[in-house]
Amino acid sequence: MIAYTLLAGLLFGLYFSLVALGLNLVFGVMRLINLAHGDFLMLGAFLAYGLYSSAGVNPVYAIPAEIVAFVLAGVALYYAVVPRLLSSRDPEMLSFILLFGLSQIIEALAVIAFGNDQRAIPATVFGIHPVSLFGQTFPAAWAVSAVVSAAAILAVYFYLYRSRLGHATRAVMASRDEAASTGINVHRVSAIALGAGLALAAIAGAFSPFMLGSIGPDMGIRITTVSFAVIVIGSLGNPLGTVLGGLVYGLGLMLMETYFPSWANLLPYVLLILILLIRPSGLLGKRVRLA
Amino acid sequence: MSPSAPLLSVERLSKRFGAFQALDGLTLELAPGEVLGLVGPNGSGKTTAINVISGVYSADAGSILLDGRSIGGLPIHRRAHLGINRTFQVPKPFRGLTVGENLEVAAVYSRADRAEIGKCLEFLELAPLVGREAASLNSAQQKRLDLARALIARPRLLLVDELGAGLNPVELQRMAQTLTTIARSGVALLVVEHLLGFLRELTTRVVVMDAGREIFEGSLEVAARDRQVIDVFLGG
Amino acid sequence: MPRGGWYSVGVVLLFALLPFVYGNHALLFNMMMYLVLAQGINVLFGFTGYLPFGYVGFFGAGAYGASLAILLVHLPPVPALFVGAAVSVLVALLLAPLLRLSGAYFAIASLAASEVVYYIVSNPHLVSLTQGPYGISLAQVYNSGASYATMVVVLAMALAAVVYLRNSHMGLALQAIREEPISAGFAGINVVRERTRAWLLSAALAGLAGGAYAWHVSVFYPKSVFDLNISVFAIVFTLFGGVATLVGPIVGTLLLYGLYNWIGISQPEYFQLVFGIVIVLLVLFLPNGLVSLLRRAKIHVP
């Protein structure tokens, strides 16, 4: 039992790392909390669902489409609002409220476009045989989701630490002003980071029918909160700290689901509040701004 | 040095931000009505010293005594009630409130006489602006408002952070007179200042800081010839 | 009369008299409820700058506090209402450390806190205490007239609280804290104490509204009193009208909730869209809400 729970926790942990990764990347680069993060994940889920139900496309093969669509959306969103916001008097709060408005818009449009029914992609899309892992059997979809998550995390690692664009991105994360003064095109770097953040959310969305249960337009806000909990546990603004946060959350969730299932719903919220109050820097990492 | 018992006495004050040691055992004393200049290159810890003494940051080590009583653990408003007040390098008035409201709220919560507001407005030449929103004032006016807000609380120790920066020569001259008048009324001033000419109008006694430590104490004239001080300012 | 007093009297009279000419009292009741919640958001966000996404947590706590006082202690509804408010204030006291967080962190943490309260109240293990997920029935004290009248009184209290803040030194101090918390300390203001008071006042208003709502509907489920949309509505109404004024949240609620009931009844999903667009446009073009237009025209707004 405990072996099953811990292994399931690892699989879910990797997946939750992917769920929250984009939010942390965007926070790291722009210092703003993308309150519409969960809604973009929901859109990614519906894109994968649409491709599956209309053309039978396996969610794994939907990934390229997700990347193209959401990188473009992120870049467009950046140039449409962010420069204007950053020049205002209270960019942090205003952008937060603006993204809240955006989240409402996305949810409403999703209801209009897709209706409010819960949708699911049958798990049989990955074959009907469960996967055996260290003597425990898991649904194949869990394993596929975990592998895709790990691959996406590695891709982000190479982007940040092994590419010129990533070098510039990290410079902007360290200090927007200093990066600008060394000739880095801060807007371009930030726009791409926002695009990458949304694409990561969308990829996570493609696998949400298997990991989070059925999908619906109203799933966004809960996912945003859970993602925020994950990145606060890891470390705000440190994308790779997200992996630690994801694993802690995934293991914690599975342990709760196994031993105290009726209280498991409380986990992300209690963790979030406790960490913010007791160790605001997260398990790794630097200070959170306090009032 | 000082003829009377010290009003403020700071001993071996230390403050660290991550890997950066901003204050490293700073010690100084200030008597009532005395004006002490605090100078040093950028990053030498002057503003941190003011922030720690005024309670914006808590110290990692060391003690801060006011009238011989430790105030190190007190929150800002308690220190303000005990007579410590300050201005900011970038003035921080309540931008959404009018000039009058800025001073009114400070007067009420400092338990000051409301009649002081009028005097203070006159003294700092803010009377014509009383109904204006603070956000609409220019930088020099905001600095005077910042100072007025501090004065209304009847401080015995006033910490002045780069008040001269950005003022034109006429405004500088007036500000120097204003601060001198304040000091003559018995208020001790700790003045952080880059503009040594402006500082010379106020006092002769300075403490020179480098890397969070005091490297010189004495008159401004002697400091200007001190080898270590010159190294720090020129070579630093 | 203090500034804004006449407006408040007008609004309260309006809702006291409208039932005689207009029959859908539930609509009027809900509008009053949102007026109270919008003013509660105003007390906190407008005067101190903390945006409480989880504000509905206090509303739900008040609804449950009042209901359980009626069901378990057999209090009459009106005293029970104050128990509800007390429960909200207690929850707010427990959550007061959240005020150490700034801006967006506070907003999300407060959202998480309201979910915590919701999941505790609705937990099946607490059925004997809270009825868990099965909801509350106050059928034995149901009285739509008396509960309506009570909400009118709660509305009057909410408006009085904001009129007080608009005219008192406490209101001035809170705005000072919102603008520059450090300067506020040097102005002698006990920053922690003042903003905690605003937080508790705001929680008490939501608790009263929640208690009156519970009494008025008399049958409800945890989800209906911890519905995040309640926070969202109140925040949007407040932002739309303009924060830190008495009139802003009133105008915002009457216009938007009125519009919502007029158009939104038949096409609600389009309304969420309209809300979203309103928020985005406000942030980009009119961050201080509708009343800032009046201010620009040099009209004084209480």
Add this chain to the structure above:
Amino acid sequence: MSIRPILRLWPFAGAVLLSVFFAGVAAQAAPVPKVIRIGTLYADSGPFATSSQSQLQGLRFWVNDANREGGVYVKAYGRKIPVKLITYNDRSSTTIAATLYNQLITQDHVDILAADFGSVLTSVAVPIAQEHKMLLFDQTGTGANFFTPGNPYIVLTSLPTSAEWPYALADFLKAQTQIRRVALLYATNDFTGSQAQTLRRRLQGSHVKLVFDHGVPTSTSSYALLLHNVQAARPDAVIEFGYPNNDIAFLHDLQASGMKFKMVFTIFPGQLFALMKSSVGVQTLAYTYTYPTPPLLVYNKVNYGMGLDRFKEAFRKANGKNPNFLNIAGFNTGLIIQKTLDVAPSLDQLALRRSIVDFSGKLHTLNGTFKIDTATGAQIGETLPVGQFIPGSRGLTVRMLYPPDLAAGKPVYPAP
């Protein structure tokens, strides 16, 4: 300065304007009815949207059907009067629903008030109807606490109260000697919580033991880990009580996990067969158990309104799809309303209720025998049997298993 006094008058001017506006909306009520106004709500979004819309579709089918004949006979006026359906969208929100029930009663002055689907959206209507002395035609709101002897203003038309649903199921389990260990998994809401309680009580003292008994939030959409816990308890039968979303997620995760249980019971495949089939697939449903309802279950003793076959055909013609249970539930509400108007001497709401008591137990529709507890208005006639999906050459069919008078064969146990 002169503008000040005018500004002070704003609130009063506003009050007058608003009053005029609302009064204008209110000023319309016909003394002599040209139509019988039936008011109800539906949800086009939110958790109850699917069910609510089906139920409304059934009621609307009845309205159109009745109006094609020139309306329904209303004894109070001694002639046929057309029926008009007034509907609003409550988005599955009880707050909105409360406003809208009030709107129907106080602004639209409906003659007949019917509730939206399910217990949650019906709950707010119960006190409102009672306060305004309107008889609530509760279609599918089966919460036990709606029905109290003190309140005559409610009658449950199309389903028994949820606490009675598992009667046949419990008896069926007790009759199976091979079944000794039962796992019970239910969503914690009125509807399924009361069923769990009934099952628990009825199994007490029998040879059947509950080896797993666990409630989950109604919002649960992933059962993978719970199933693992269920498996660890080694049950002979797994009973899952939930709303459609729960049942779909449960069956979906059951299939993904690759686990096999000897008997699996869920509620909604028997009511929303087409939806469940398209969501989880025929393979998953094969050999599972459910409460079959019309159209899967056929009542032959119909003495009022269309029989099932005629209804299916007419409904298909009108809506281009096969009816599901909630279509029938909504239609059945219409039939009860029709019968009530047919016999009630006046449209006084208490007179309507008295007439319903008179024909209670004597009315057999395609939804079964209509019989209410005359003290509370709760439905006790329509019962829910147990059946099993058997795969065959023509897809899945339901084999009736219990009670004995309906039984058409033996269960396939354990499931292959």
